[in-house]
Amino acid sequence: MSPPDFGSRVFAGWRAAAPAWDAYTRHAFVEGMRTGQLPRPAFLHYLVQDYVFLVHFSRAWAMGVVKAESLAEMRTAAATVDALVNHEMRLHVEVCAKAGITEAALYSAAEEPENLAYTRYVMDAGLSGDFLDLMAALAPCVLGYGEIGARLGREATSDVYADWIGTYAGEEYQGVCAEVGGLIDAAAAARLGAEPERSPRWDRLCRRFATATRLEVGFWDMGLRGGA
Numbered sequence: 001m002s003p004p005d006f007g008s009r010v011f012a013g014w015r016a017a018a019p020a021w022d023a024y025t026r027h028a029f030v031e032g033m034r035t036g037q038l039p040r041p042a043f044l045h046y047l048v049q050d051y052v053f054l055v056h057f058s059r060a061w062a063m064g065v066v067k068a069e070s071l072a073e074m075r076t077a078a079a080t081v082d083a084l085v086n087h088e089m090r091l092h093v094e095v096c097a098k099a100g101i102t103e104a105a106l107y108s109a110a111e112e113p114e115n116l117a118y119t120r121y122v123m124d125a126g127l128s129g130d131f132l133d134l135m136a137a138l139a140p141c142v143l144g145y146g147e148i149g150a151r152l153g154r155e156a157t158s159d160v161y162a163d164w165i166g167t168y169a170g171e172e173y174q175g176v177c178a179e180v181g182g183l184i185d186a187a188a189a190a191r192l193g194a195e196p197e198r199s200p201r202w203d204r205l206c207r208r209f210a211t212a213t214r215l216e217v218g219f220w221d222m223g224l225r226g227g228a
């Protein structure tokens with residue numbers, strides 16, 4: 001249950017088929033957090049946008065509760081909503097408070113186009129598809145940050161962004177990733193059978209995952225722009 005695949009065969013397959021995966025997980029923004037060279041204004045711009053991202057991302061996970069087809073799926077989706085709104089977002093609120101940005105200002109921040117595009121794409125995946133379509137759009141976010149966090153936890157050469165790295169490298173977030181990896185495999189097995197790669201739905205699911213991965217690259221690009 002450890003990165004990079006969090007014990008999930010389906011995630012490993014989707015990840016291998018997403019051309020932009022390394023551009024996402026090794027983006028200049030990520031490397032800037034690793035070395036501490038990322039300009040603070042870029043980080044804060046990203047973090048404010050990410051707060052709004054997480055509001056909509058939580059709504060998308062809540063749609064997972066709606067689209068679940070078993071109590072086990074419902075439980076994991078509900079637990080992920082809780083982890084997002086009651087734990088992960090604490091990072092954003094606390095770091096921004098130190099920079100003089102209130103939670104009310106975070107909640108009402110104007111969304112950048114890259115942010116809008118990504119969250120509404122994920123929401124639409126759930127609205128137009130089933131639980132598995134939704135999971136393919138959600139997976140790059142959850143598990144990508146788990147992979148980035150775990151790597152930076154090992155490889156960071158600076159403690160400037162230790163709060164961020166600690167959130168995603170920490171036991172709690174890594175535990176969410178392991179649980180979501182298991183959820184995805186079970187969801188795929190229930191709908192596509194024991195060899196999901198052979199299902200006629202497989203290519204479309206890979207494309208969804210690859211598109212969400214490209215939107216993650218855009219999100220980091222947007223963050224860097226905030227430092228200019």
Ligand SMILES: Cc1ncc(CO)c(N)n1
Binds near residue numbers: 141142145
């Ligand atoms: C853009 C983005 N992707 C993934 C995560 C992880 O939840 C996040 N906080 N923000």
